[in-house]
Amino acid sequence: MTVRRVLKMGEPLLEQVAAPVERFDAELQALVRDMDDTMRSLNGAGIAAPQIGVSLRVVIFEVADNPRYPHVSPVPYTVLVNPQLTPLGSEQAEGWEGCLSVPGLRGLVPRYTRLRYRGSGLHGEPIDRTVEGFHARVVQHEVDHLDGILYPRRIQDLRNFGFEDVLGARMTPMPD
Numbered sequence: 815m816t817v818r819r820v821l822k823m824g825e826p827l828l829e830q831v832a833a834p835v836e837r838f839d840a841e842l843q844a845l846v847r848d849m850d851d852t853m854r855s856l857n858g859a860g861i862a863a864p865q866i867g868v869s870l871r872v873v874i875f876e877v878a879d880n881p882r883y884p885h886v887s888p889v890p891y892t893v894l895v896n897p898q899l900t901p902l903g904s905e906q907a908e909g910w911e912g913c914l915s916v917p918g919l920r921g922l923v924p925r926y927t928r929l930r931y932r933g934s935g936l937h938g939e940p941i942d943r944t945v946e947g948f949h950a951r952v953v954q955h956e957v958d959h960l961d962g963i964l965y966p967r968r969i970q971d972l973r974n975f976g977f978e979d980v981l982g983a984r985m986t987p988m989p990d
């Protein structure tokens with residue numbers, strides 16, 4: 815079990831465009847194990863490799879009986895390598911998000927409500943899913959990390975950005 819340090823907003827690596835994965839080898843498996851351990855230790859809904867200091871296009875996510883998100887439908891545990899997102903339609907919805915790299919804060923972020931995502935799993939197997947709602951939001955948040963984008967840049971009105979412990983009833987918690 816290796817819980818790695820999570821980089822915080824302001825560290826340059828989080829703003830880089832991450833490189834594609836070329837080999838589905840033991841090194842990738844070790845990276846994903848560390849991402850798993852780190853995400854679970856912090857009760858995150860997802861994490862991207864750059865958040866533990868590795869600038870590669872790998873994200874993982876899962877929402878299953880997470881005490882921080884009691885109101886959302888489960889999202890299956892997924893390892894997604896070299897993802898490609900295709901929004902389905904132009905409809906967007908706003909939802910509250912948090913991020914392990916922006917601890918203690920939450921912001922209201924618009925995201926596409928439906929999308930298709932493709933990529934590879936841990937062993938190179940193809941993944942091709944059409945999803946909506948919270949699942950779609952989590953994927954967009956995590957894949958943004960691979961392009962050097964943290965959610966505060968997506969907030970349209972910065973009055974909807976603040977500390978979790980004082981926002982209280984204004985927000986329904988959304989993913990880290």
Ligand code: NI
Binds near residue numbers: 913
């Ligand atoms: Ni994040």
